[in-house]
Amino acid sequence: MSDPGKPGILDRLRARYEWFDHAMRANDRFDERNGNFLAAGLTYYTIFALFPLLMVGFSVGGFLLSRRPDVLTGIDNKVRSAVPGALGQQMVDLVSSAINSRASVGVIGLATAAWVGLNWMANLRVALSEMWDKGDGSLGFLRTKLSDLNAMVSSFVAIFATVALSALANVVPTGKMLAWLGIHNAPALDVTLRLVSVLVSVLLSWLVFSWMIGWLPRGSVSYASSFRAGLLAAIGFEVFKLVASIYLKSVLRSPAGATFGPVLGLMVFAYVTARLLLFATAWAATSTHDVVAAPVSPPEPAVITTRVQVNEGLGAQQALTAAALGAIGALGLSRLVRRPKK
Secondary structure: OOOOOOOHHHHHHHHOHHHHHHHHHHHHHHOOHHHHHHHHHHHHHHHHHHHHHHHHHHHHHHHHHHHHHHHHHHHHHHHHHHHOOOHHHHHHHHHHHHHHOHHHHHHHHHHHHHHHHHHHHHHHHHHHHHHHOOOOOOHHHHHHHHHHHHHHHHHHHHHHHHHHHHHHHHHHOOOHHHHOOOOOOOOHHHHHHHHHHHHHHHHHHHHHHHHHHHHHOOOOOOHHHHHHHHHHHHHHHHHHHHHHHHHHHHHOHHHHHHHHHHHHHHHHHHHHHHHHHHHHHHHHHHOOHHHHOOOOOOOOOOOOOOOOOOOOOOOOHHHHHHHHHHHHHHHHHHHHOOOOOO
């Protein structure tokens, strides 16, 4: 039988390893602040925001194709050759209709994207503030919306720059790049370039995650803890991208996987990324520096209630009871005294 007073295995590990104790504190903060629920909400708004962005993309493509009739003719010919008959003609007419309504589709897409983006940013900032235990921090409706708009534009610029630079680093295989430079049979240099590409991707993700963790919450937070948590999130994000790429390669081989795999993969990608961001924020909020520096809330005010008990003597009922008991006692005593001796 185990000793009831002996600490459990988790308690012993927490006492021995500081990083494990920090991870457990972050997990407790994540659970206490409903991190799974907040991550699910962010996933919903992320998926929802893709539809107006697709509308904007169709509008931009329509404007570009309207200026290149030769490209549009080539697309129509490829559609007719791939899908012959009436169905192919219907697809060509659909493309032409989308190009003709490019302006209205773009305006509607931009307006919807702005509305959905503001809701996404508001929920993201509230979730990060919850992990930091900073409360709502609302500045009024108008000032809050303007702040969210500024944060949304900055986030989109940072994310787009990160994705563009990461794609630029990975779009050309290192073997082809070395071949263009006239270098052949250099496996060591090939491995070095791959490592540099991964390091660049981690660095860019580190900057974006650190910016989100430290600058988006509604309130002042520790920037040093934000950078450390951002590095943790960036490493986890790169590992997750590697696993996701392997998953997509294995799923897309079957027709059913090619149909539903990208959709499910996108939902899982958004959810895991949101959880990773919120857990990293909880890690930053529960670091030793922030726990020590956090102000201690004063205790609740003590309320002293006086209890006064007034003794007003015997009541009428109490006096009658005492008199009856006294009479009975006296009667019994008199009988004992008068009892004849034998």
